[in-house]
Amino acid sequence: SAVISQKPSRDICQRGTSLTIQCQVDSQVTMMFWYRQQPGQSLTLIATANQGSEATYESGFVIDKFPISRPNLTFSTLTVSNMSPEDSSIYLCSVRSNPGAEQFFGPGTRLTVL
């Protein structure tokens, strides 16, 4: 299985600011995803990070609010822009090596917005 790291592991931010979360994988992977897990809830897919092209966003999520980069096959970033308390969640990076293969998750970033 892939080893996935995320930075930061947690942060407390002020309303109106932005935070960039990094996801690093120890091997090249085909697909990278970003999920949000609101307090006490299940996981919701934000977007699929595409290498060398714009991310594919799910309904309810927009690029201006959650810009994503994926410059290569092992790294991606998610920015949470103009944050509000409603953005307080755990943000998880996830990867898959091949179509239909197992999907693995990073340790998550716990974000609190005051």
Add this chain to the structure above:
Amino acid sequence: AQTVTQSQPEMSVQEAETVTLSCTYDTSESNYYLFWYKQPPSRQMILVIRQEAYKQQNATENRFSVNFQKAAKSFSLKISDSQLGDTAMYFCAFMNPTQGGSEKLVFGKGTKLTVNP
């Protein structure tokens, strides 16, 4: 759109006993994958077990096994010889590997399992 339903928000079991977590799903596809993930208090999502829909044989991983009923669209997880470390949220997930699609995971709302000493 595919949906995944976990009807048991919380369950508890005594250490060393067996517990079964329920999951049902709705899809019109014939080829798909089902997963159970575990999320302990550390919040790390851990893959427990995986089932391909085209395989009739139920998947097994040590103390964890599934009962996959394709016609009934049911995918339950059985944990045998429960251990304190099994205490966690358990999420059932569905994935449809459509060519050219995002192959995204659709999660159920989760079941909180507590193993009591």
